[in-house]
Amino acid sequence: MRDVAVIGVGITKFGELWDLSxxxxxxxxxxxxxxxxxxxxxxxxxxxxxxxxxxKLVNQEHTASLIADHAGLAPIPSTRxxxxxxxxxxxxxxxxxxxxxxxxxxxxxxxxxxxxxxLSEYATGTLAAASDQEWEVFMGATFPGIYALMARxxxxxxxxxxxxMAMVAVKNHGNACMNPCAQYHMKVSVDSVLxxxxxxxxxxxxxxxxxxxxxxxxxxxxxxxxxxxxxxxxLIKGTGQASDSISLHSRQSLTSLMATVEASKxxxxxxxxxxSDIDVAExxxxxxxAEIVAIEDLGFFPKGSGGKATEEGETxxxxxxPINTSGGLKGKGHPVGATGVAQAVEIVQQLRxxxxxxxxxxxxxxxxxxxxxxxxxxxxxxFKRGD
Amino acid sequence: MAVPxxxxxIPNRYNLIGTKCGNCNxxxxxxRYICPYCRRMGxxxxxxxxxxxxxxxxxxxxxxxxGFEDQIPYVLAIVELxxxxxxxxxxxDCSPEEVNIGDEVELTFRRTGQDNDDGVVYYxxxxxxxxxxx
Amino acid sequence: MDVGIIGYGVYVPRYRIRVEDIxxxxxxxxxRIRQGLLVDEKSVPAADEDTATISVEAARNAVxxxxxxxxxxxxxxxGSESHxxxxxxxxxxxxxxxxxxxxxxxxxxxxxCKAGTAGMQACMGLVEAKLIKYGMAIGSDTAQxxxxxALEYTAAAGGGAFIIGKNNGESIAEIEGTYSYSTDLPDFxxxxxxxxxxxxxxxxxxxxxxxxxxxxxxxxxxxxxxTPQDFAHAVFHQPNGKFPCQVAEELGFSKAQxxxxxxxxxxxxxxSGCSMIGLAAVLDKANPGERILVVxxxxxxxxxxxxxxxxxxxxxxRELALTTLDYINNKLYIDYSSxxxxxxxxxx
Numbered sequence: 001m002r003d004v005a006v007i008g009v010g011i012t013k014f015g016e017l018w019d020l021s022x023x024x025x026x027x028x029x030x031x032x033x034x035x036x037x038x039x040x041x042x043x044x045x046x047x048x049x050x051x052x053x054x055x056k057l058v059n060q061e062h063t064a065s066l067i068a069d070h071a072g073l074a075p076i077p078s079t080r081x082x083x084x085x086x087x088x089x090x091x092x093x094x095x096x097x098x099x100x101x102x103x104x105x106x107x108x109x110x111x112x113x114x115x116x117x118x119l120s121e122y123a124t125g126t127l128a129a130a131s132d133q134e135w136e137v138f139m140g141a142t143f144p145g146i147y148a149l150m151a152r153x154x155x156x157x158x159x160x161x162x163x164x165m166a167m168v169a170v171k172n173h174g175n176a177c178m179n180p181c182a183q184y185h186m187k188v189s190v191d192s193v194l195x196x197x198x199x200x201x202x203x204x205x206x207x208x209x210x211x212x213x214x215x216x217x218x219x220x221x222x223x224x225x226x227x228x229x230x231x232x233x234x235l236i237k238g239t240g241q242a243s244d245s246i247s248l249h250s251r252q253s254l255t256s257l258m259a260t261v262e263a264s265k266x267x268x269x270x271x272x273x274x275x276s277d278i279d280v281a282e283x284x285x286x287x288x289x290a291e292i293v294a295i296e297d298l299g300f301f302p303k304g305s306g307g308k309a310t311e312e313g314e315t316x317x318x319x320x321x322p323i324n325t326s327g328g329l330k331g332k333g334h335p336v337g338a339t340g341v342a343q344a345v346e347i348v349q350q351l352r353x354x355x356x357x358x359x360x361x362x363x364x365x366x367x368x369x370x371x372x373x374x375x376x377x378x379x380x381x382x383f384k385r386g387d
Numbered sequence: 388m389a390v391p392x393x394x395x396x397i398p399n400r401y402n403l404i405g406t407k408c409g410n411c412n413x414x415x416x417x418x419r420y421i422c423p424y425c426r427r428m429g430x431x432x433x434x435x436x437x438x439x440x441x442x443x444x445x446x447x448x449x450x451x452x453x454g455f456e457d458q459i460p461y462v463l464a465i466v467e468l469x470x471x472x473x474x475x476x477x478x479x480d481c482s483p484e485e486v487n488i489g490d491e492v493e494l495t496f497r498r499t500g501q502d503n504d505d506g507v508v509y510y511x512x513x514x515x516x517x518x519x520x521x
Numbered sequence: 522m523d524v525g526i527i528g529y530g531v532y533v534p535r536y537r538i539r540v541e542d543i544x545x546x547x548x549x550x551x552x553r554i555r556q557g558l559l560v561d562e563k564s565v566p567a568a569d570e571d572t573a574t575i576s577v578e579a580a581r582n583a584v585x586x587x588x589x590x591x592x593x594x595x596x597x598x599x600g601s602e603s604h605x606x607x608x609x610x611x612x613x614x615x616x617x618x619x620x621x622x623x624x625x626x627x628x629x630x631x632x633x634c635k636a637g638t639a640g641m642q643a644c645m646g647l648v649e650a651k652l653i654k655y656g657m658a659i660g661s662d663t664a665q666x667x668x669x670x671a672l673e674y675t676a677a678a679g680g681g682a683f684i685i686g687k688n689n690g691e692s693i694a695e696i697e698g699t700y701s702y703s704t705d706l707p708d709f710x711x712x713x714x715x716x717x718x719x720x721x722x723x724x725x726x727x728x729x730x731x732x733x734x735x736x737x738x739x740x741x742x743x744x745x746x747x748t749p750q751d752f753a754h755a756v757f758h759q760p761n762g763k764f765p766c767q768v769a770e771e772l773g774f775s776k777a778q779x780x781x782x783x784x785x786x787x788x789x790x791x792x793s794g795c796s797m798i799g800l801a802a803v804l805d806k807a808n809p810g811e812r813i814l815v816v817x818x819x820x821x822x823x824x825x826x827x828x829x830x831x832x833x834x835x836x837x838x839r840e841l842a843l844t845t846l847d848y849i850n851n852k853l854y855i856d857y858s859s860x861x862x863x864x865x866x867x868x869x
Contacts, residue, residue: 125453133388134392135474137452138388138509139476139477139511140451140461140463140477141452141463141475142448144446144450145446145448148446148463149444149446149475150444151446152444152445152446152488153444156488197449198447198449198450199449200448200450200463201447201449202446203446247417247475248465248475249472249474249475254444401577401617401618402617457568457865458568479567479569480535480853482853495574495578496577496578496618497567497569497570498569498570498574508571508606510573510574510618518847518851519847519851520843520844521844521846521847
């Protein structure tokens with residue numbers, strides 16, 4: 001098994017990209033990554049594409065080969081992986097495994113989602129396909145609905161408040177203001193979150209991540225090939241993945257994602273570190289409650305105290321464990337298939353010292369956490385600056 | 388939802404028919420095809436679940452799923468049946484303010500939607516707080 | 522005849538709208554309407570209720586009271602004016618929901634408000650012919666009324682289910698006889714694909730309701746050689762609170778005999794459910810040995826009359842499910858705008 005390093009990253013602006021098609025977005029992100037890696041496209045050996053729903057959103061399946069072709073990379077093997085909102089993280093993991101195993105050298109992990117070609121209601125319905133069609137969606141459950149059930153139970157079991165959940169949104173929007181690629185460059189206040197229109201109570205509009213277009217790309221290679229390049233290589237020291245029931249009612253707990261716990265254990269073990277070693281993390285905040293649950297499940301805070309920790313500023317830049325410096329899914333946007341890869345882009349930039357105003361000083365070890373659906377899949381990666 | 392898919396699950400949705408493993412005695416709903424605990428050692432058989440349970444969590448839906456617009460606001464909930472399994476459902480016949488975690492609820496039979504006004508009507512379980520004896 | 526009622530059940534939705542709240546919208550005099558119709562309020566189905574769901578609830582209650590294995594039900598008939606489908610029977614939805622499938626016959630019936638009692642007669646025939654062990658007849662409706670029409674004050678939602686079997690130890694009441702009177706008289710109708718019924722105004726009174734109810738009542742009394750004094754209770758089809766009182770008086774029944782079975786003032790006219798719910802209300806209270814006269818009426822037009830004698834088993838069995846009064850008293854008031862949403866009057 002070889003050590004794996006990230007040698008290049010690229011990301012488009014996230015937002016409602018009316019002028020850019022599915023094909024254009026991925027080419028944009030890919031070109032930036034190649035430039036960042038300072039290698040030629042001809043050197044790429046394989047590609048993994050994270051894309052949740054080409055079929056429903058742009059009526060296109062077979063997207064991995066489509067992208068390989070349009071990128072001028074055919075005939076490399078190109079594979080689409082799908083794990084709902086964890087598709088990007090899964091693509092990254094597949095790329096890492098293929099390099100670690102020695103099968104390929106330079107591998108692209110791409111993530112893309114084009115969500116605004118269809119009406120918002122249709123896009124929301126498409127996301128709901130990540131839930132159990134027969135037993136959740138059929139009963140009237142929506143994505144916000146499932147997370148609302150988690151939120152209310154978390155409030156009931158641990159005393160988490162809507163105000164604490166709102167503070168996740170405040171922090172992440174604040175961070176997004178410092179991220180040129182983010183969808184939103186506006187601050188929000190606790191008051192505006194609490195007063196925003198009800199979606200599924202206790203979740204309101206500003207508790208929910210938006211519908212976004214975007215693409216991101218990460219190029220991985222064996223660590224020894226990365227030594228020759230200018231910047232310090234960013235090693236992927238740990239990769240972990242886990243599955244769980246896709247329906248919330250079939251899981252053991254409404255307030256903890258077993259998939260996150262297991263995936264992070266796997267990644268920490270492989271990287272030979274623990275949660276307290278992490279300097280900065282991008283976690284899956286599809287809803288404000290999701291970030292609170294994630295920072296508990298990842299081991300940063302004891303179970304039940306995620307809300308209080310957020311309220312007390314312990315996840316802000318400059319604090320104990322800065323979470324979602326990019327703005328997270330909430331502030332940066334959530335083009336579903338791209339998110340997992342975009343999280344890696346942020347961590348790489350943090351560890352390289354290239355995060356501008358969002359920089360966490362002295363960051364050496366970072367973590368990304370990507371979840372599919374309401375917790376049916378979780379993918380965790382641990383990154384370390386190699387000197 | 389496609390007609391055959393809806394039809395196949397009628398006994399489960401109308402009558403809460405789940406499965407019970409003859410090996411580990413765990414009661415499973417929604418129904419499964421292999422016991423997740425015993426896998427191939429399991430002996431799954433149809434099992435009629437309790438029609439009574441408790442609310443584990445709930446949310447008040449203001450932006451609904453497609454086809455549920457005329458029911459807004461509705462209460463989405465996870466109910467834990469007396470036999471153990473949990474399911475996702477709606478709580479009906481009361482105002483959303485009257486719903487609490489821990490409330491006891493009983494089975495009722497309602498429409499969950501339809502495939503447009505010229506398609507099949509979907510029926511399923513929903514739950515309500517028991518009607519009082521006067 | 523050797524048939525009896527083995528079990529019965531009703532269901533009335535929780536929601537109610539008062540006459541006042543409807544009259545306000547149309548600028549009408551609520552007091553005059555209340556007095557004229559003898560109706561205070563009517564039941565309204567929830568947005569996710571329909572004739573099938575109401576039938577299932579009533580049927581499940583009937584099976585509870587009957588204390589039988591539902592697999593022994595050999596026939597299910599659902600009578601309604603508001604079946605969810607024009608083609609695809611409500612009866613099989615009910616059959617599945619009470620676990621009576623697959624070895625049974627089933628069909629839907631339509632005869633305005635007497636479709637349920639027609640189903641009872643069909644079950645009686647099958648039981649008497651020893652073709653089935655038990656048959657279930659259900660009458661239920663989510664009645665439609667054009668906004669602003671007089672019927673809007675009374676068109677309600679509810680259903681009753683009766684399980685018919687041999688008149689043996691488990692029967693709670695014996696059906697002593699039945700007599701029907703049917704003619705082709707178009708007093709009230711609804712054409713295919715039209716949302717609301719139409720009616721002949723005052724024509725729906727004397728030549729329609731009264732003629733058929735009186736004829737069927739006279740018919741059964743004559744056939745069984747009985748008089749009004751032989752009955753402790755009488756249930757007549759009750760499109761409002763007034764008609765049954767008028768027909769009772771004409772036949773020689775007293776207000777007291779009518780009281781227990783008169784439910785329309787509190788829940789409105791449940792159409793196919795009407796006479797069945799009235800009968801259930803009586804069975805909830807009647808003493809063994811008492812006789813009940815039931816005369817239903819369906820526009821178009823016809824009446825089914827039954828003479829029913831209550832037996833001992835009723836006292837034990839009626840506690841096994843919620844009573845008619847339990848449903849009548851379990852109410853949640855709504856205003857006219859919520860009413861339009863429940864009834865899908867506003868097209869989205």
